[in-house]
Amino acid sequence: MNETGQTANISFRSDTLKRLLRKKSSLAALLICLLYLGMAVFAEGYGIWCSAHNIEPVYQRRHLNERFQPPSSQHWLGTDYLGRDVFLRAVFASKTAVKVGVIASLISAFVGVGLGMLAGYYGGRTDDFAVWVYSTFASMPSLLFILAFALLVSKGFLSPTLERGFALLAKGLRTEPGMLAVYLGIGLTGWVSLCRVVRAEAMKLRDRQYVLAARAMGLSDFRILTRHILPNLAHLIIVYFTMRFAFAVMTEVIVSYLGLGVQFEPSWGVMIADGQERLWRGIWWEVGGATAFMFILVLALNLLGDALRDVLDPRLRT
Secondary structure: OOHHHHHHHHHHHHHHHHHHHOOHHHHHHHHHHHHHHHHHHHHHHHHHHHHHHOOOOHHHOOOHHHOOOOOOOOOOOOEOOOOOEHHHHHHHHHHHHHHHHHHHHHHHHHHHHHHHHHHHHHOHHHHHHHHHHHHHHHOOOHHHHHHHHHHHHHOOOOOHHHHHHHHHHHHHOOOOHHHHHHHHHHHHHOOHHHHHHHHHHHHHHOOOHHHHHHHHOOOOHHHHHHHHHHHHHHHHHHHHHHHHHHHHHHHHHHHHHOOOOOOOOOOHHHHHHHHHHHHHHOOOHHHHHHHHHHHHHHHHHHHHHHHHHHHHOHHHOO
């Protein structure tokens, strides 16, 4: 890329950042998302350190003589039925939420963008195949597919070879096989809408002059797709990623609430499931804390996604 092109890209990124941070709501949403990301990174690093030193994490430590304590200066969100600090568990549960959001959204983006670009660029039988695939996935109830997939993995219904493969991959990602199934389930059911949009955009971009010129110059289809088509889809991918992230977080909470997600790590869904049985006794802080943490993250992601759409979509730029 020449110097003029580099200067234009830098100017575009600077202008985009300024437009994004112009609104206080967008800035607040971005800071909240970065805060949750920081908590997740810290929690992951702390978990690795505890495993290396064979130390029980602070959020797992039980104090049975301090069960069901209400919020106080010592325990900001009280304690649960085992005397564990609810605030610490809610903070460290952000690791589970962020990890499932990132991995599932990356899977969805990879499948949706890849298949959509190929369908829109080549057309013909490739397009027919892509339409058949995403129509098939769109007809499946996503939540039931995720639950069934998680059930197959977590309850030992896989063949020994697949079970060992899932265990090895889960160990590499520092998660549980059941949660790995949730990652894959959410990722493999969430790419359809992005694929449709990318396919339509790729159909328009393939007839643009710069694409036709690149083809006339003898550039390979791979270089055209990666250097001319994909960059012009970046705004769609970024906005979709934030929206899908929020959906993945909520889906993980539902699956964990039903007992098919995370088992040995803190999760907002598990906290809600554990705390709901004691709501009638006025012990609200475990459910309230987990719900508040989830609500704030999902709200911030949706606000950030709307702001990114307004900033990055060429049709909405002023």
